[in-house]
Every structure is written in structure tokens, then in C-alpha cells.
Amino acid sequence: MADVTLYHWEPNANSGKPMLALMEKGVPFQSHYINMLEFDQHKPEYLAINPQGTIPAMTHGARVLTESTAIMEYVDEEFSGPELMPADAQDRWRIRWWMKFMDQWLGPSFSMIGWSTFVGPMVRQKPKEELEALIERIPLPERRRAWRKAMFGQFGEEELAESKRRVGFGIDRLEEELGKREYVGSDHYSLADINIFNSTYSLPLSHPHFASKERTPNIMRWLKTVYLRPAVQETWKMGKTDLAHRYSLIMEDI
Amino acid sequence: MATAILYHGEPNGPSLSVLAALAESGLDIECRSINLLKGERYTLPGAEQTLASDMAVEGEGPVLLKDGETMSEAVFLAQYFDDAAGSCGLQPKDAYAHWEMMMWCRQTTERLAPAVAYIGNLATSQSVVGAMDEAEFSAIAKSVFSDDLRERWQDLRDNRVDAAKLEDSKTKVAQFVERVEEKLADGREWLMGDFSIADLETFAWLRPMAALEAAAFKGKLRAAAWMERLEQRPCIKAALAHATVDDPSHAFAPGPEINRWG
Numbered sequence: 001m002a003d004v005t006l007y008h009w010e011p012n013a014n015s016g017k018p019m020l021a022l023m024e025k026g027v028p029f030q031s032h033y034i035n036m037l038e039f040d041q042h043k044p045e046y047l048a049i050n051p052q053g054t055i056p057a058m059t060h061g062a063r064v065l066t067e068s069t070a071i072m073e074y075v076d077e078e079f080s081g082p083e084l085m086p087a088d089a090q091d092r093w094r095i096r097w098w099m100k101f102m103d104q105w106l107g108p109s110f111s112m113i114g115w116s117t118f119v120g121p122m123v124r125q126k127p128k129e130e131l132e133a134l135i136e137r138i139p140l141p142e143r144r145r146a147w148r149k150a151m152f153g154q155f156g157e158e159e160l161a162e163s164k165r166r167v168g169f170g171i172d173r174l175e176e177e178l179g180k181r182e183y184v185g186s187d188h189y190s191l192a193d194i195n196i197f198n199s200t201y202s203l204p205l206s207h208p209h210f211a212s213k214e215r216t217p218n219i220m221r222w223l224k225t226v227y228l229r230p231a232v233q234e235t236w237k238m239g240k241t242d243l244a245h246r247y248s249l250i251m252e253d254i
Numbered sequence: 255m256a257t258a259i260l261y262h263g264e265p266n267g268p269s270l271s272v273l274a275a276l277a278e279s280g281l282d283i284e285c286r287s288i289n290l291l292k293g294e295r296y297t298l299p300g301a302e303q304t305l306a307s308d309m310a311v312e313g314e315g316p317v318l319l320k321d322g323e324t325m326s327e328a329v330f331l332a333q334y335f336d337d338a339a340g341s342c343g344l345q346p347k348d349a350y351a352h353w354e355m356m357m358w359c360r361q362t363t364e365r366l367a368p369a370v371a372y373i374g375n376l377a378t379s380q381s382v383v384g385a386m387d388e389a390e391f392s393a394i395a396k397s398v399f400s401d402d403l404r405e406r407w408q409d410l411r412d413n414r415v416d417a418a419k420l421e422d423s424k425t426k427v428a429q430f431v432e433r434v435e436e437k438l439a440d441g442r443e444w445l446m447g448d449f450s451i452a453d454l455e456t457f458a459w460l461r462p463m464a465a466l467e468a469a470a471f472k473g474k475l476r477a478a479a480w481m482e483r484l485e486q487r488p489c490i491k492a493a494l495a496h497a498t499v500d501d502p503s504h505a506f507a508p509g510p511e512i513n514r515w516g
Contacts, residue, residue: 063350065350065353066357067357067360070353070356070357070360071353073352073353073356074349074350074352074353077349077352078349078350089334089337089338090320090321090323090325090334092333092334092337093325093330093331093333093334093337094306094325096327096330096333097306097325097326097327097330100311100327100330101309101311104311104364105309105311108513108514108515109514112514112515142513145515146515149515159514159515162402162514165401173305173309176305177305
């Protein structure tokens, strides 16, 4: 046993990244499910692990690691198993570039739309006083502001429109990239694929006007290739909601 | 490496850290100075695949042109030099130490860099961009591929200042100096223990703040000594030797955006 514990939500977006990286490397780990919709990540028992209250987090022995992309890089370097970064220096640079583009430019737009249409309405079923108390418990001021917007549906039309613009633009760039190379950033399956797959596998369902067999054949080819990997199948079995099941039906249809 | 050319701005911010990382690596790559404030980054001869420079999250930073592809993002270029040189000591070999360095660099690029770019552009480049004639500015704006980066150019030209953002940026600079001071509290010479990209990236963004946000550095003796150590390091001297102006710490061009949300 590698003495690894992963604190994660669904095999999706940020949580899905280290889950899948560990699976690909064949590293056994204890799974600790954090229910984001019940705000487990801001409860004292989790804040004792990660005081910032963000998920995922991973412990390896006495080490505590946070930030999903950085955790993946650690997993790849620390443990034996298949290499998830290619040897060529320019490929490695390109993979890092795509991960940053996703984490810092495109990803926040995906999540703004997701929080606006999915997370917000789900949590808004709770009484307002309870939501206010939940916000108070969030350690990072930036996250407090973000959750407040999501909980009370305070996204402006302009910022949502900008997020939609970025999603459409980002999908087109990804389609071009996957027309040039077999995988994202290189011809090898890598951390970039794990990163971006976890934020894009839902596209055929969530943004069918941007991503479809007809409009983005390269993305569809790549999504299917990644989806069929045994590690993805194993990771998706760890979901507790029907999220993964619903998307597996879409994948089968590609 | 013969086919690679590093196009850089004045040695400040990302151009300073990348030039210093290159010097540290010992790689033989030709360096060419360009004026980032004139949009020269968008007209590089031989640039065929330009997504990475067109959509660089860090904004108007240096570009390594290799085999027709424009490579961007200062931290990743430094990692590229380290990888290409067969590990020259810019990154820790231990996985956990490497994770710590990448976490630090991400904080630098996500929090410090946008704050410094906001303050620096308003203080030093607004007057230049604001004074351009319409035809010159239009030509630059037209060449800027990214819509949101072009908006930051336009805001700068119009001197559209968001007081809350400016205040928040000053706070972030002060907080970062404090973080450096705390990190060095155990007597270490460099941020991660051993010298690394974290030192270069942090120094490159803090250096221009020493004058513009002097109050943030007051009483921060360990941070000041660390900055002086970097100032004396040969790779920084080599990078600063690429300056074409008297004080490159005044050279800014529109940089990374301040977090849209969360």
C-alpha cells in the first residue's frame, strides 16, 4: 500500500484529475469522498487536512498536497508505472501550456457556466440563512465571493456571455490541436489529456452546439479514445451520483 | 537549438525571468530584443503556429520561436530550458520539492504577476499607449489575437482605472513580499532551499515594485537581502545586460488578467 489518501468529489473536473492519474499509474489509494454539494470541503474535519477548503487534496504519508494539476505532476514523478509526461522537452512544454490554458483561462468559464446552471440551483434549495452560514465558513475570500455568486445566482449577463465566448473559442482551438496531434500537446497520452478530458467529456451533452460528431470530429475521436481506457472506466465507477453513468451513455454513442 | 530564437522585451517581469533562466541553463539560443509595447510580438518572421503566444495567459511576455512554433509562459519556458539542458538545477529533482516549487510559481503567476502588471502598466506604460496616434494604436490592437488581452490594451489606452483592482493589486504585492519574508525566516538563501525557477519568477515580478510600491518592502530585511543576492547572481546580470533602456524596471506591456472569479 502506497499510503495515499485522496480527498475528492465526483470523477469530474478538478477531482477527476488526480483520481485518473493515480489509476493510470496503478497507485493504490484510499478514497475519501467529499460531497461538494453538502459543503463537506468547508467542514472542520476537512479543513484540518486542507485549511484552504479546496478539493481535491491528497496525503502521501505525512505530506499534504493540493491543487489538482500539481498533484498529478507529483503522482507522475513520485510513483513508478506508465510515464504520463513524454521525454521530448518541447512536448513537455506544450503539455504544460495546455494545462495552464485550461486551468486558468478556459476552465473558470466552464465552471462559471456549470455553477450557474447546475450547482447554484441545486444548493439554492437550502434556506437562505443556512447558505449564509455556509459562506461564512469558506476560508478563502475569493472562494467566498465565487460561492455567493453561485448560491444566489448573481452572475451578470455580461460575464456569462464572456464565459460562453471562451468555451466556444476554447473548443475550436482544442479541435485544431487534436487535428494536428493524436493527443493534447503531443502524440502521447499524458497529463494534459487527463486534465482536459475531465473538463470536456460532458461537452457533447452540455454544449452540443459547440461540440458534436459533425462539428468537432477530432475532439470526438479523442474523447472516445480516452474514455475507453481501463483507468477511466475504473475511475468512473467511483462516482456516487449518476453523473458518470449519464456521460458514459453519451460516450457509447460517439 | 540552432533553430530557436528567444524574442524578449526589456528585462522586466516575464522577459527578465526567462532571460535569466536561459543564462542559468547555459543553452546557446539567440536572443532578440523586441518592443512589446509596439505589438512586435505578433509579427515574428517564421512564426507559423502561434496559438501559445496569441493566447498566452501571461499576456505580452517573451516568445521562444522553435521550428515555427511560438512557445510562451515564463515558468514553462524556464522548465523547457532545464529539460532541454538535461537538468541544469532550475528545478528540484525530488517530486515533493518540485510540487512545492510549482505551487509557489502558480501563486506567483496567478496572484503576484497580474497585480504587478496592473500597477506597472498604469504607472509607466499608460502615458505611452495613451499618446499613440490612432492609426498606430489601431494597427497594434488589430494584431492582438486575444479578445480579452485586446481589451486590456484598450483599457490602458483609455486610462480606465478600476480603483478596487488597483487597491487589491497593491495588497497582493505587499502580501507577497510578506510571504517571501516568511519563507526566508529559517535562514535559507533561496525560496525553495536550493536556487530554482521560483526565485527567478518571484524576483522578476517584485523587482519593479521596489520603487513603485516601496512601502511593501519596508522592514522586510530578509526579502531585501534575498533580492540583493539575486541582483548579484550572474544570470540576472546577464539578463539585465539585454536592456536597451536605462531602467528596464519601467518597461511594462499588458499582462495577465486579474482572476475573473473564484
